[in-house]
Amino acid sequence: MSDFNLRDGDTIDFLLSRRSILARMMDGPGPDDQDLRKIMEAGMRVPDHGRLAPWRFIVIRGDARERLGATLGAAFLKNNPDAIEEQVELERERLTRAPVVIAVVSRTVKEHKIPEWEQILSSGAACQTMLIAALSMGYAAQWITEWYAYDPEVKQTLGLDTDDQIAGFLYLGHEAEEPTERNRPDYNDIVSEWMPTD
Numbered sequence: 001m002s003d004f005n006l007r008d009g010d011t012i013d014f015l016l017s018r019r020s021i022l023a024r025m026m027d028g029p030g031p032d033d034q035d036l037r038k039i040m041e042a043g044m045r046v047p048d049h050g051r052l053a054p055w056r057f058i059v060i061r062g063d064a065r066e067r068l069g070a071t072l073g074a075a076f077l078k079n080n081p082d083a084i085e086e087q088v089e090l091e092r093e094r095l096t097r098a099p100v101v102i103a104v105v106s107r108t109v110k111e112h113k114i115p116e117w118e119q120i121l122s123s124g125a126a127c128q129t130m131l132i133a134a135l136s137m138g139y140a141a142q143w144i145t146e147w148y149a150y151d152p153e154v155k156q157t158l159g160l161d162t163d164d165q166i167a168g169f170l171y172l173g174h175e176a177e178e179p180t181e182r183n184r185p186d187y188n189d190i191v192s193e194w195m196p197t198d
């Protein structure tokens, strides 16, 4: 057995009880440079068929949250011309709910023998791994897309290629409010065992 297998129960206990802390229940401080790097290095270790690294991580923090927020406000108003100022302001301030936000970008290699679907799945794995990494280090974390993950102007402002997709924004901070437990699916509704019929 590999020395890297954790068998003391800590990891499985954590996985069986962890939950996200909603962005609106966060405050500062967020991870410093060293912890942020650890979180993203964990994200870069995900299963990645063909070693294509089909993901990019963009850190948004400090004043950059307000600068990108201005684009969110303008894009929201463009899509919702009847919006009142309070709604636009809410959109402008979305990224400031947490001190640090990571945009996780799915950047697939097209026409490759590794199916694009598998490359996209790897981005989901990167999001979940960074979520777990951050939570395990004691940070509050939530994986969010909201509307702006799909907005062409927001994507352009982030410097994305036209084919890039945003797998999610990972909001990272500290827990300001303890979350209540969320209902989980029933084991028997999800799990079955295939039996050969012949």
Ligand SMILES: Cc1cc2nc3c(=O)[nH]c(=O)nc-3n(C[C@H](O)[C@H](O)[C@H](O)COP(=O)(O)O)c2cc1C
Residues within 6 Å of the ligand: 018, 019, 020, 021, 022, 142, 143, 144, 145, 146, 147, 167, 168, 182
């Ligand atoms: C791809 C993806 C996008 C999500 N986008 C949102 C979102 O826009 N807003 C939201 O409230 N939750 C969103 N969620 C759900 C939360 O990340 C999370 O599932 C929920 O807060 C409960 O998390 P937990 O099971 O870790 O406690 C998204 C989840 C995934 C996987």
